[in-house]
Amino acid sequence: MLKVHNLSKNYGARKVLRDISFIVNPGEVIGLVGENGAGKSTLLQILATLQKPTNGSLSLYERNFEDKKNLRKQIGFVPQEIALWDEFTVEENMVFFEKLAWTNRTKTQLKQLCLDMKLDRWKDPVKSLSGGMKRKLNIAISLIHDPDLLLLDEPTVGIDLKSRKEIGNYLKRLAMDEGKIIVYTSHDMDEIISLCDRIICIGEDPFYKNLLEEAGKSIIPV
Numbered sequence: 001m002l003k004v005h006n007l008s009k010n011y012g013a014r015k016v017l018r019d020i021s022f023i024v025n026p027g028e029v030i031g032l033v034g035e036n037g038a039g040k041s042t043l044l045q046i047l048a049t050l051q052k053p054t055n056g057s058l059s060l061y062e063r064n065f066e067d068k069k070n071l072r073k074q075i076g077f078v079p080q081e082i083a084l085w086d087e088f089t090v091e092e093n094m095v096f097f098e099k100l101a102w103t104n105r106t107k108t109q110l111k112q113l114c115l116d117m118k119l120d121r122w123k124d125p126v127k128s129l130s131g132g133m134k135r136k137l138n139i140a141i142s143l144i145h146d147p148d149l150l151l152l153d154e155p156t157v158g159i160d161l162k163s164r165k166e167i168g169n170y171l172k173r174l175a176m177d178e179g180k181i182i183v184y185t186s187h188d189m190d191e192i193i194s195l196c197d198r199i200i201c202i203g204e205d206p207f208y209k210n211l212l213e214e215a216g217k218s219i220i221p222v
């Protein structure tokens, strides 16, 4: 279970997140929506332990977020910016990140993760991949250490519709079958509506809340 209690984040005088509290249960896919600059990436980075909140407390399965070293073993993060070794092949990238992970994986398992993400360019250098293919590889890398909490910041930008649906279904199954917690930001409301169990609306603008309520989605009050 992920618990966030009275979380705030200021950048200097700018108050980005104000007093946010919510709980996410194992097996849930949570959408994070809001206008540009609302604070979605900031919240994801705090959940990924990459930023400290100004105030508030967080825990994942009762492990406090002060315990970063152990917590990071339980968290997978796909940032907005693609972070890969361009000169290396897909295989070499997967093997490199496997060495940094805490779980040992065979090459067959690593290759299967790429195939699960609809990426079949195992022997090709990353620099020869399209933007969407690089994003698929980024998602596969985030899954290598089998995290309990998976955080994805606009992961499907540039990915074709068919692959997006397949990756979405894969993530949903991961949550349902293995109890993973998935928190996901996207500006694609159709994707959010079809993929997410519950949704957090960040920011003051009621646009997203109204739209989601009209679509009959469950909104997490923060």
Ligand SMILES: Nc1ncnc2c1ncn2[C@@H]1O[C@H](COP(=O)(O)OP(=O)(O)OP(=O)(O)O)[C@@H](O)[C@H]1O
Pocket (backbone or CB within 6 Å): 011, 016, 034, 035, 036, 037, 038, 039, 040, 041, 042, 043
């Ligand atoms: N490191 C930083 N230093 C100062 N201000 C920051 C920093 N990072 C983000 N901000 C500001 O915090 C606010 C929230 O930014 P954030 O990237 O979290 O928004 P977002 O909801 O993810 O936006 P988008 O939909 O455009 O990706 C913005 O006003 C941004 O300018």
